[in-house]
Amino acid sequence: MVEGGMKCVKYLMFFFNFIFVISGIALATLGAVIKGYYNKYLDFLGGGVVGAPIQLIIVGVVIFFVAFLGCCGAIRESYCMTMTFAVLLALSFILELAAGIAAYMLRDDIRTTLNTNMPATMQNYGQDGYAGVTRTWDGVQMALDCCGIFNYTNWANTSYGAYGDRVPDTCCRIFSVGCGAGVAILPASEAAHTIHTAGCLYKLQEEMKHGGRRMCRRRCRRRCGLPADSGRHPGLLSQQEHQEGV
Numbered sequence: 208m209v210e211g212g213m214k215c216v217k218y219l220m221f222f223f224n225f226i227f228v229i230s231g232i233a234l235a236t237l238g239a240v241i242k243g244y245y246n247k248y249l250d251f252l253g254g255g256v257v258g259a260p261i262q263l264i265i266v267g268v269v270i271f272f273v274a275f276l277g278c279c280g281a282i283r284e285s286y287c288m289t290m291t292f293a294v295l296l297a298l299s300f301i302l303e304l305a306a307g308i309a310a311y312m313l314r315d316d317i318r319t320t321l322n323t324n325m326p327a328t329m330q331n332y333g334q335d336g337y338a339g340v341t342r343t344w345d346g347v348q349m350a351l352d353c354c355g356i357f358n359y360t361n362w363a364n365t366s367y368g369a370y371g372d373r374v375p376d377t378c379c380r381i382f383s384v385g386c387g388a389g390v391a392i393l394p395a396s397e398a399a400h401t402i403h404t405a406g407c408l409y410k411l412q413e414e415m416k417h418g419g420r421r422m423c424r425r426r427c428r429r430r431c432g433l434p435a436d437s438g439r440h441p442g443l444l445s446q447q448e449h450q451e452g453v
Contacts, residue, residue, distance in 0.1 A: 220281035227274030235267025249417070250343040251324045252317065253267045259316075266302045273299050315416050322409060325356050332375065345377040351414060354378035354405035359398055361406070362450075363391040378402040 223446035245252060248384045256440050277292035331337040332344050348354055354374055355361035362368035362375070379386040390398050423444050 217281050219277055224277035224281060225272045227296075228271055228278065231267045231269070231271030231274055233267070234270060235264050238263030238265075238267060245415075247346065248343065248411070250328050250340045250413070251347075252320055262305075266299070266305075269295075269302060270299045273285060318412060321411060321415075327409060329356065329361065329365050332365060345375060347407050347411060348375060348377040348403070349382075351407055351410040352403045352411050353405050354403050355406050356408045357406040358395070359402055359404045359406075360391060 238260040241263065245260060245262050273292060273295040276295065280287075280292050328337075328340045328344070331340045333341055355378075359374050359378060362378075363372060368374065368391045371388045373389065374387040374391050376382055376384060376387045378390070380400075387402060390402055
């Protein structure tokens with residue numbers, strides 16, 4: 208009777224540890240996906256915000272190894288391994304809690320960082336040595352159908368816009384070389400015929416809030432052989448598919 212009860216406990220421990228193994232893999236994968244997603248906006252976000260997904264990866268890896276140790280301890284009925292597992296599991300819960308708090312705080316960090324970095328990088332658009340900044344701005348404006356930070360007139364106050372009162376051609380509704388020339392000083396009603404006049408800040412904040420989750424969902428659907436979810440902004444979807452070689 209006692210032996211049967213111990214076997215039941217052993218297999219229950221193995222089962223729950225196996226669940227932790229899966230959750231560790233899932234957490235590390237989630238962190239990797241989010242990090243890859245944020246890397247596209249690295250010029251706007253800086254290294255501090257991108258550090259949060261790295262924390263998720265680390266926590267996921269730690270949970271995986273701790274749970275794997277627990278599985279081995281349960282199967283081998285090793286008291287030493289089981290006690291080590293219990294201590295490490297407690298530590299992993301603390302790490303997971305810290306990662307959750309960091310993810311929650313990340314929302315305000317993203318907003319603050321975008322408000323700081325977007326105006327700074329805007330001044331470097333089109334300048335020698337800032338090709339990465341230029342690509343980031345072009346990608347965001349084309350993907351989100353936006354122009355500037357708060358609206359298209361922001362470009363008039365930059366070194367790029369000072370020449371010909373222009374906005375980047377990636378603001379245009381129909382892209383062509385030079386299509387943004389002379390538009391920065393036009394009234395919104397006239398400019399709207401040629402370019403997207405809405406700013407990128409709010410749209411990018413919303414995309415950052417939901418885009419990583421959509422990417423995770425899309426990749427999960429792929430793994431299951433289901434059609435990719437196209438719930439994202441179509442411009443961003445096509446851009447990311449091109450980058451991923453879809």
